[in-house]
Amino acid sequence: MSEAAIPLRRAPAAARRRPRHVALAGLALSAPAIALMALFLIGPVGAVIGMSLTDYQLGARSWSFIGLDNYSALAGDAVFWKSLGNTLLYAAIVVPASFALGLGVALLIEAGRSFRAFYRAVFFVPVMATLIAMAISWEFMLHAQFGLINLTLISLGFAPQAWLANPDLALPTLAVIGIWQAFGFNMVLFLAGLVSIPRPLYDAAAMDGADGAFERFRLVTWPMLGPVSMFVLVISAIRSFQVFDTVHVLTKGGPSKATEVLLYSMYAEGFEFFRSGVAAAIATVFLVIVLALTLLKARAADRRVHYS
């Protein structure tokens, strides 16, 4: 995203030096792309923001402009705050865990010699699998009475748990599924990052005395993975804010709103209660969060993790 912004900023200075017909040709050539972007990317966002300022209901014949009323209603809605809090909590569990697991597994695979391709494939399977289908398998496994997990716990002498029915356990359980699904993706990104670290740096570290695994990691691996880590962090955060499939299949926001998350609230408002305006307002809040994360990556963080 930041890469795309650079030519735009430089364009005015360059345009002054160009003859008019070149500028026109440039405009004509980029017009289809601009039109498509407006139609499919910028347009829908604008439509959602516009809709969030109305009292439109799905299927209604008339609607009126109500300003920021939807937002003030959200601000006073305990369920919305619960949903936002749950989303943040979910991200707070999934992001660090899938980051650490992804990095750890990538380091282990890279350090070993044998079965690399096998490990890579195995850990990547949950990423490729359809999450809805996988959520149903998880539902079987988590079943309070006949689920594999509880049966295993019982056979080992532990008490079975109502994983999805207990309000204290439901969100962490979903988070574990989220981690299971996400860390393979992070692993692949970290693997790519590890491969691109110049070997001579490790040689230099060995000559300088950083020959233990921890010192080598601190002096070379971790700093050199900076850009990848930043990307993984932001992508994991955005993806965990988007949690929906597992909630929809396994808990539908329950028990007693314990797993109500932003996208699920939006879905419920829009397609169960048909309050499209409110749903659009939630979508806008969601967009703002994602945009903030992206800007954070593009602005502040990029400068600190790239060294040239």
Add this chain to the structure above:
Amino acid sequence: MSGISLRSIGKRFGETPVLRGVSLEIRAGEFVSLLGPSGCGKSTLLRIVAGLDSQDEGEVLIGGRDVSEVRPSARDLAMVFQSYALYPHLTVEANMMTPLRMRDLGAFERLPLLGALAPGRAAKLAAMRARVREVAETLRIEPLLARKPGQLSGGQRQRVALGRAMVRKPVAFLMDEPLSNLDAALRVHMRTELADLHRQIGATFLYVTHDQVEAMTMSSRIAVMLEGSIVQVGAPAEIYDDPRDVRVAEFIGSPKINLIDAVTDGAGQPRIDGAGRGGQALDCAFAARPGAALRLGVRPEHLRLADPALAPLVGRLRHREELGAETLCHVEVQGGAAPLVARVSPAAARGLRINAPVGLVFDLSDIRAFDAAGLRIEAVSSPARAAAHV
């Protein structure tokens, strides 16, 4: 400061041998270059000395101690890499301090926040900074200490890499083609600087390069490596004047040494096939069987232009390269595989047109003869230099 001994080092990658029983003695304070074409195993040998790779056979001794089982940092060597291998996230000062931090600070003292609690750490850090500053002064890179490698030019990075190697006062410096990423002018300059540095600190240098000029200009001795073996070790002048192997003769010197095929007669005197003066034997003898095929090596600067009627070698001028101070004449000799190159003064080559007949003469004492296997054959007799006019 210590010497390094390599004793029959062998290394293979899979089935391919890369080092075949390499032995080399490097005396303390010497500047030894490992010179050879790419793929000859010189970098592998250097990495084995450093401890970054392990040998399959043989042993490495540093200061008389077998270090084959010692990890790289404990060998107390410093290495300068072709790519410099500076830590891009650290400032120049932090880069140069890294070897000192690793050696002088304990694991606890190196921890990011807790380490500050360790007693005596501040004093140690101050001593390290002083040492870094001292080395930076020697290398004239003090103004760069606060910068990061990404903000430095190639030459500056080179100096920082040298500085990082110097701070620890290692027993020996290992350098893996350290100048090959610099532009030509800077390379010439850094050659002088490195040689100066070696004189100044007097440490042992083991320098890997494929560039004969670097090896010739800086080294006390050169070890020429070809196909995984050291073919000849000697002072630069010795390697140039007295090559023991035709491959060494060919590898050293630019333009390449001229090789002329000849056959010995009954008296051991070489006769050049199909050349001028009716194939008369040269008035010198080599320790070879009668009828043996010889290759006579003559450096371009030892060939002179002469009247075709009197010269032992006759041909046509194919090409002329004017280099200002000298002119290279490429002369195609009948029956010769490649044109012979004569390095002559511009005055001598003036007026010669392309395709003009040219005679070449040389001093018999400048001939280096090699047998069919490429090994040097000593001259049994050759006239004194002044008389040797062919």
